[in-house]
Amino acid sequence: MVAIASTVDEKADHAAKGLDGLLALVKDDLEQVNRTIVEHMHSPIALIPQLAGHIIAAGGKRLRPVLTLASARLVGYQGDRHVKLAAVIELLHTATLLHDDVVDESELRRGRASANALFGNQPSVLVGDFLFSRSFELMVEDGSLTVLSILSRASSIIAEGEVLQLITANDTETTVESYLEVICSKTAALFAAACRIGAVVADRPKTEEDALSAYGLSLGIAFQLIDDALDYSSQQAVLGKTIGDDFREGKITLPVIHAFHAGDEEEKIFWRRCLEKLDQTESDLDHAISLLHKHGSLEATIDYARKYGDDARAALAIFPDNAVRQSMFDAIDFCVDRAY
């Protein structure tokens, strides 16, 4: 398992520390965000907060709302709108997770039974719709048409990305460009919007808005690239997640695209059988992983992520060198170094 598997403890520590810095910086705001989320998933229909609570309590890193809080802090925002809007971002994200898990027929989410596995597909679709609607209600409470425009646009783009992912699934001819379009849309668009909103609430100039959006976009791409590498990495198991989900679903991610193109005809036949026909035996995942290592496909994916991480870093160059900016740099390291 070469690079990915050689879990160097200090590197893992460094990655964890990276996000800890950001989390410490926005700790009080983030607690308010969590309270706002819980308040707004309330409904007299008890199943709604039960199901929404299941996925929200499972936690995750709250990376997207943290980015909104940090971005607002970076541009010197003094008000409290960023808290409500960070909650909006997490509600939107949660709605898409619920629908993703239904679409992917996922059994697990963040190491626990997924909402669809526990409650069924039907309420997962409908509670997703509810959280989606609630997030727009909360945006309306905030009252900014600019924010509504950014996030309704981001939502459309996310849905387009998910549909494109569905279309490219099981197609080993998918290009790197198509793959990047998918992850830009389904993942990075919300990272970009989350960061942009930090500048919008502070009423900062367009250049700062765009810089934060560019940071979020590149960070989101790097994040998803590493996610897609981790799906084939033993490091994933350390994080309490299953490996090989993408493989079993025939999702075409960068590691696979890389190995497919580097492979000989026999290997191409293997990938087509497993990913196009979904005709898989028990040992196929191990063989797939060995091919990824043979061709350095995970390293190649991480190199891509690192390049986008560099872009994210460069985007923040217009801001003064301070603790907030440093912690946002550290967040890049966290996103990329999760792979080790």
Add this chain to the structure above:
Amino acid sequence: MVAIASTVDEKADHAAKGLDGLLALVKDDLEQVNRTIVEHMHSPIALIPQLAGHIIAAGGKRLRPVLTLASARLVGYQGDRHVKLAAVIELLHTATLLHDDVVDESELRRGRASANALFGNQPSVLVGDFLFSRSFELMVEDGSLTVLSILSRASSIIAEGEVLQLITANDTETTVESYLEVICSKTAALFAAACRIGAVVADRPKTEEDALSAYGLSLGIAFQLIDDALDYSSQQAVLGKTIGDDFREGKITLPVIHAFHAGDEEEKIFWRRCLEKLDQTESDLDHAISLLHKHGSLEATIDYARKYGDDARAALAIFPDNAVRQSMFDAIDFCVDRAY
């Protein structure tokens, strides 16, 4: 099949004429609405307009956008915002239809193969999300926070109603009150919002807004009551739809609640077997229909609808007696008389 089956041609004519009046009145606006819908379901991801086009081209009566157009006309609105917002209403409605059909595992929609049957559940969920997002983008273009507030609230209520319907499904102890709560939320809330928006764009006083909303709410309840009666009526077959869908899914609607409470112990055991355990044989639907007739349950449901129709009529009393108001009265007759 007593009242329902005795298809009196003049009555059917009358019902059809009812909606024709309204349609004639808003014909030009409605064509613009259709163009706006087609423009806004566009996406470079071809599957999106294909799938959305399938359900939107299937048509339906466009009752909800027509209500927005008529309401704006009733209060003397002279601008063109009502066209865009009527398109928003239909896009929102279409998004909920796509998700409904996935949740209900429907095979047919408006007499054609449903989108989920034709394209699969996965793209249906995601294209529903896309149309939902697009409808909010279009609201943002319109630029009214009042409209955004009304429709984001309506969307949350619709999702709550759908979840409540899921919870009450297969429960023969469901009360009339719970049933009415479901149909108020899942159906009538959007009718109410569609009508209210006609007054909002025209900047009319709160009393007119509320009157139009009350009209829409009562009309929506009447509409859904008749829909639920039609699911057990041979008239449904005349409309090119299957009957017994609710029965097969174990949905608890007013006809069933009425017959269950009027029935003896043997009948209650029958309803519980069919609707709670979903243990059904081929002849059970016919037997269910015969029980509904024995107890006058369809007539009772139509009586309920007629009462809500009267409420809808009364709500328009504050407006002058003119051709628009008359056609909105006729729309009530259309919604109720579909049962004949």
